[in-house]
Amino acid sequence: MMKSPASAIRMPKGRWGTKAAVVVLSGALLIQPLAGWGTYVYADGSSGTVSNASINQLQKLSEEIITSGARLVKYQYATKRGSKTYKTLINVIEADLQNQYLKLDVMTGQNGKTAASQPVTKMTKDTGAVAGVNGDYWMMGSDRVPMGGSISNGVLITSPAELQGMYAFAVSKDGKPSIGQYRFEGSITASDGETFPLSGINKMKYDKEPGKVHSHTNAMYIYTSAWKGTKRPNDTTSTPTEVLVRDGVIEQISEMAPLPIDVPEDGYILRAHGKAAEFIRQHMQVGAPVQSDYRLISQSSGQAVDPSSFQMMISGHTLLVENGKASAFTRDTSGISGSSVTARTAVGYSKDGRYAYIVTAESNSVSSGLTLKEFQQALLQVGAWKAVNLDGGGSTTMADRPLGETETKLTHETKEGGNNIRSVVNGLGVYTTAPKGQVKGMTLRGEKTLFIGQRATFSMKGYDEYYNPVVDFTGVDIKWSASDDKLKWDGDAFVANKSGKTQVVAASGGAKATEEVEIIGADQIAEMRIATSSAPLSEGSNIKLPVKITLQDGRNYTLPASSVKWETSGFQGTVQEGSLHVDSVPEGTKIGYAIASYDGLRTMIPLTVGAEKLFEDFNAVNYPVSFSGLPNGTTTGQVAVEGSIGDRSANDKALKLTYDMTSGTGNKFAYAELNGSTGIELPSGTSGMKLDVYGDKSFNNLRMEIHDANKKIHYVNVQESINWEGWKTLEVNLSSENIAYPAKLKRLYLVNFADGQDERAPQGMIAIDNLRAQLPAGSSSILSNAAMDLTVNSKSAKINGETKSLDVAPMVLNSSTYVPVRVILDAFGGETKWDGASQRVTILRGDRFLEMNVNQKTFNQNGKRLTSDVAPVVRNNRTLVPLRLVSEQLGLTVKWEQKTKSITIR
Numbered sequence: 001m002m003k004s005p006a007s008a009i010r011m012p013k014g015r016w017g018t019k020a021a022v023v024v025l026s027g028a029l030l031i032q033p034l035a036g037w038g039t040y041v042y043a044d045g046s047s048g049t050v051s052n053a054s055i056n057q058l059q060k061l062s063e064e065i066i067t068s069g070a071r072l073v074k075y076q077y078a079t080k081r082g083s084k085t086y087k088t089l090i091n092v093i094e095a096d097l098q099n100q101y102l103k104l105d106v107m108t109g110q111n112g113k114t115a116a117s118q119p120v121t122k123m124t125k126d127t128g129a130v131a132g133v134n135g136d137y138w139m140m141g142s143d144r145v146p147m148g149g150s151i152s153n154g155v156l157i158t159s160p161a162e163l164q165g166m167y168a169f170a171v172s173k174d175g176k177p178s179i180g181q182y183r184f185e186g187s188i189t190a191s192d193g194e195t196f197p198l199s200g201i202n203k204m205k206y207d208k209e210p211g212k213v214h215s216h217t218n219a220m221y222i223y224t225s226a227w228k229g230t231k232r233p234n235d236t237t238s239t240p241t242e243v244l245v246r247d248g249v250i251e252q253i254s255e256m257a258p259l260p261i262d263v264p265e266d267g268y269i270l271r272a273h274g275k276a277a278e279f280i281r282q283h284m285q286v287g288a289p290v291q292s293d294y295r296l297i298s299q300s301s302g303q304a305v306d307p308s309s310f311q312m313m314i315s316g317h318t319l320l321v322e323n324g325k326a327s328a329f330t331r332d333t334s335g336i337s338g339s340s341v342t343a344r345t346a347v348g349y350s351k352d353g354r355y356a357y358i359v360t361a362e363s364n365s366v367s368s369g370l371t372l373k374e375f376q377q378a379l380l381q382v383g384a385w386k387a388v389n390l391d392g393g394g395s396t397t398m399a400d401r402p403l404g405e406t407e408t409k410l411t412h413e414t415k416e417g418g419n420n421i422r423s424v425v426n427g428l429g430v431y432t433t434a435p436k437g438q439v440k441g442m443t444l445r446g447e448k449t450l451f452i453g454q455r456a457t458f459s460m461k462g463y464d465e466y467y468n469p470v471v472d473f474t475g476v477d478i479k480w481s482a483s484d485d486k487l488k489w490d491g492d493a494f495v496a497n498k499s500g501k502t503q504v505v506a507a508s509g510g511a512k513a514t515e516e517v518e519i520i521g522a523d524q525i526a527e528m529r530i531a532t533s534s535a536p537l538s539e540g541s542n543i544k545l546p547v548k549i550t551l552q553d554g555r556n557y558t559l560p561a562s563s564v565k566w567e568t569s570g571f572q573g574t575v576q577e578g579s580l581h582v583d584s585v586p587e588g589t590k591i592g593y594a595i596a597s598y599d600g601l602r603t604m605i606p607l608t609v610g611a612e613k614l615f616e617d618f619n620a621v622n623y624p625v626s627f628s629g630l631p632n633g634t635t636t637g638q639v640a641v642e643g644s645i646g647d648r649s650a651n652d653k654a655l656k657l658t659y660d661m662t663s664g665t666g667n668k669f670a671y672a673e674l675n676g677s678t679g680i681e682l683p684s685g686t687s688g689m690k691l692d693v694y695g696d697k698s699f700n701n702l703r704m705e706i707h708d709a710n711k712k713i714h715y716v717n718v719q720e721s722i723n724w725e726g727w728k729t730l731e732v733n734l735s736s737e738n739i740a741y742p743a744k745l746k747r748l749y750l751v752n753f754a755d756g757q758d759e760r761a762p763q764g765m766i767a768i769d770n771l772r773a774q775l776p777a778g779s780s781s782i783l784s785n786a787a788m789d790l791t792v793n794s795k796s797a798k799i800n801g802e803t804k805s806l807d808v809a810p811m812v813l814n815s816s817t818y819v820p821v822r823v824i825l826d827a828f829g830g831e832t833k834w835d836g837a838s839q840r841v842t843i844l845r846g847d848r849f850l851e852m853n854v855n856q857k858t859f860n861q862n863g864k865r866l867t868s869d870v871a872p873v874v875r876n877n878r879t880l881v882p883l884r885l886v887s888e889q890l891g892l893t894v895k896w897e898q899k900t901k902s903i904t905i906r
Contacts, residue, residue: 058090058381064403067130067432068466069099072400072411077361077378079370086341086368091398091411092382093131093358093430097175097349101434101466104171104356105312106152107132107427109144113228114158114202117144117423120397124408129429131400131408133345133358136315137336137391138425140698141662141762143204143233146425148315149182149296156307157226159184159200160296160315162208162215165331167388168315169347169356169428175311177349177356179319179386182305186294188220188270190283196220196276198294202227205235214238218274222292225265230258232271241277243270243284250286268292314347314390314428318372321348321387326376336392337756338372343396343415347428348379348387357384358428360398364413365556393759394699394721395422404443404461406469416723422699434466444506444515450487450496451520452599453563457493460506460513481505486519496563499524499599522599526552528559528863530596530605532731537571537592537607541582545575545605547596559598569593569831569844571607582607593831593844602842603863604849608775612690613683616771618653623675625655630671634664639672645767646694646727654694654769661752661762668757671749672768679707679744686743687735688774694767695724698750699760704732705747709740718748722766731774745771788827792817792901799827808878810903816870817896817903818880824905828892834879841872841879845890852886854879861889 063073075090095102107123109116124132136146148168149160160166160182170178186198199219206215216238223232232240242259244252246267252259255277263269272280284290296305307313317336318329329338343363349356359382363369370378372389379387398411414421439462446458460478464470480489483503487494494504499521503514527550535543547559561578570592572583580594592607621641629635637659643650659670674680693702699721706714714737719730748768752760789798795806810819821832821843830845839854851860857871870882887894887905895904 058378061089065467066093066400066403066430067102067468068434069096069102069432070094070131070430072131075378075382077370077374077381079368079374079377081341088370088374088378089362089367089412090378090382091360091362093133093398093400095356095358095430096354097171097177097356098354101432103311103431103433105129105429105431106135106150106157106314107429108150108152108157108226109228109425112152113226114145114150114425115143115204115231115233116228117425119421119423120427121399121408121410121421123427124399124401124429127429127431129399129408129431131358131430132398132427133347133360134391134395134397134422134424135426135428137317137758139204139206139758140760142206143231144423144425145202145204145233146315147204147206149184149313150315150426151307151310151313153312154308154310155226156201156294156296158202159294161200161203161206163206163331164209165318165329166315167317167319167330168313169349169388170313171311171356173309173311177353179348179388181299182296183299184294185297185304186222186292189291189293190279191288191290192283194279194283196279196283198222198292201294204233205237216240216271216273218276220270220272220276220279222294223263223269223271225263225268227263230260230262232258232263232269238273241272241280243272243280243290245270245290245292248289248291250284250288250290253280253284253286255281314426316347316388316390318389319387320346320372320376320389321379321384324351324380324385326373326380329372333372334754335756335758336372336389337759340755341369341371341374342393342756343369344372344375344392345390345396345398346375346379346384346387347390348382348384350383351385355383357382357387358398358430359384359387360396360412362412363393363396363415364417366413366554369415390428391424393756394723395424395759397421397424397427401469402445402461403467404445404463404469416721420723422723432466432468434468436470437464437466437468439463439470440465440467442513444504444513446504446515446517448516449518449520449557451557451559451563452496452499454496454560455490455493455562456496456517458504458506458515477508479507481507483514487517520549520551520557522601524551524553525549525598525601526865528596528598528601528603530594530603530863531558532605535580535594535605535607536612537582537585537589537609539582539585541580541607543580543582543607545578545580545594545596547578547598547603549598563598565597567595567597569595569833591846593849595849600838601863601865602849602851602860604844606844606847613773613775614770615683615773616680618655618769619651621653623678623680624673626673626676627657627659628671628673629659629661630669631664631666634661635668635670636660636663637670642767648727648769652769654692654767655748656765656767657748657750658765659750659763666754668752668754668762669749670752671747673747674745677746679746682706682739682741682743682745683773683775684741685775686739686741686773687733689732689734690729690770690772690774691718691732692727692729692769693719693722694727694765694769695722696761696764696766697725698722698764698766700764701751701753702730702766703749703751704745705749706734706737706739706743707746708743712740714739722750786827788824788905790819790823790903790905792903797823797827808876808880810883811875811880812901813873814870817883818873818875819883820878821881821886824883824887824890824892827905828890830890839874841881843886843890848890850886850889852881859885859889 057078059076061074065071073092077088150157187195189195201222242254318331319327344361346359361370394415399408401408442462486498486502496519531546566575571585595604625639627637627639642656643653657672661668702719704716795809833842843850849862852872872881884894
């Protein structure tokens, strides 16, 4: 039982971590390799062994020590869905709870205060943690407070909510882990001896279970200095009466209104409503003493538990593993995307209670993600004896401190992509209390995957016997080199010269350290693409041209600008730092090409006159805009055309959509209706759109609805998740929609799906502006729309009914028809280039790009490596290409008539 929270309920002022010492080494550096894969050694404990072999579907990829008693192990988990196998990357922080220098604790909000949030990476840095993950669930439309109970260093920060089936992970003061259910029990005693039950500590508003009773109706809560802000909680449905208590004595009472103050460090505030407020009016007065008593009750044993007996506690959702087996879900998982494939977070512990397992399953560009049932199986194979689910999906985030580094970094790409990291309300942190130790070794840090032409810097980091950073190599003479000529030292950095695997070498005195580096070559690339579908051919234009690649093994990268070589065709242009500037365009030119090359592999983007057309900027709207929502009557909002949104002026108007999806259940939709039931017209032939969107970081899905000439409705995904704040330009590809024109843009709308609804904000505002149509480069206004008739072995052809002479007749070779490529391009438009040294022919036509090499059946289709059963050949010093292959790759159709050996191309 805890008493008198005026003194007991406070956030700890410090953490256990110590600052890294600066050590200057004279002479040779002490360099020791880490234990090899399969073995890990803690400086103050015994060694253990982990098999390299796959355990059923789990395969270990790597491991690295974080600090004494903690290491990061990475796995790949393969699972079958239907007939297809999917691979998910699993990250496990193994924490030895018997290690005297290792502690786990809760990372709370901002600066140790709840009702606030920030990214996990910021939490670890602010609290001095060496690793951490996101923690408890919370309601995005409410205060930023965890739903469950949390204890930091023995202090109760938030009490468990009255919700069914919610489990918590805890570590006792003597280092014993447990997972269980707890409820809060407490009371407040006035000076006359009368008591009133307490409902919790530092709680957001919510609906209790069962019965869906409003949490703060007729209830009394304690708010401590661990609560950030003056709204306790943000609830307009229950008017509070608040009491300030210091040193067990009432200092202020505010009837029917909140106290306009933050909770002081040496006191607490009672927040009461209804019957609880009536109790205060009848039994409390300023200057009178008051006493509070509270405890946690274990749901399994029914016994009272003193929060101070715990080192830490963090709550989650359903139980996942119990007694080494997948458990039944203890709570409905539909609201947390239980059956969906997504990112996951969990914490569990080993059968002997020695190790805690802090686990994330990635869902991103290189990893599938898991359903909850699949996640259960992965946890079992990791070694969890008991485990509970923490907040997952877009919240899944892990940070760790690489060996020798002083700060944590993001361990893996989040579901939001790249380094987009959601703010969360709390996290589970790993801390070290180890003292400064003797220098043990050093490691090299730098990019392990490079690209030809890229400059890369490396640094040397040292660590002590407890695997904590201790060495500053400033002023130490380090000689840098590479194991071969794939890397070249260029004064202050390495430059990647050739593809393949190599080593970076750092030497000082008689010691050295090495780091393996992979330089990606063209033969490893499955696809190279420019992440912009088209661009305007207009003098003075500036276009960003990021070049992205997908490797044969599924890895995705954006090429460094220094690694890409460019050439232009049809206009004069220059590319600097990945941006193309159109210097000049010859008069009458309708199309040009920007060609990117990496290690011989090439891809292209067309630039066309009028390729981008603004068709609505909302500055002179002469049609109605309106709001509609689904489910009817529960999703509400407003649509207007307004200026002064974000950093834009009052004269720069945009379509503003305000929405409220807090009521109702199931999938929720907030529509901005354009021009009533009519919609606004899309430019004919639109292959894509660009639009500016003002985001509210709600993580809702943005879509558009288009009605075409065939009365077909197209529901187009614009952005999977609005995960940003402020203005951002989005690009939408419509080329695969097969839209029949004329077509109308009917609606722009938000979707808040029932699956994973807890992860998205139910209220907010977005704005949309500057709708631009992207017109296809292959339109008939740019390229010829011809009909061509050929006959094998005949130098006569008909183009649109007119007879033309050919200098080379079509020929049949191994049952395939071959022609000089110029025969096709003269009729249908396009360009061809010949590289005699590589025996390569390049064909450009509209948005089509094709490269083929003589006698090679592999070919390049705008950055994709494909294989055919035919190849170009040389006859009589002329290069001939397979007619059907080339025609179809250029978007043409070929018809063959066997009797007359005639060919028709359209």
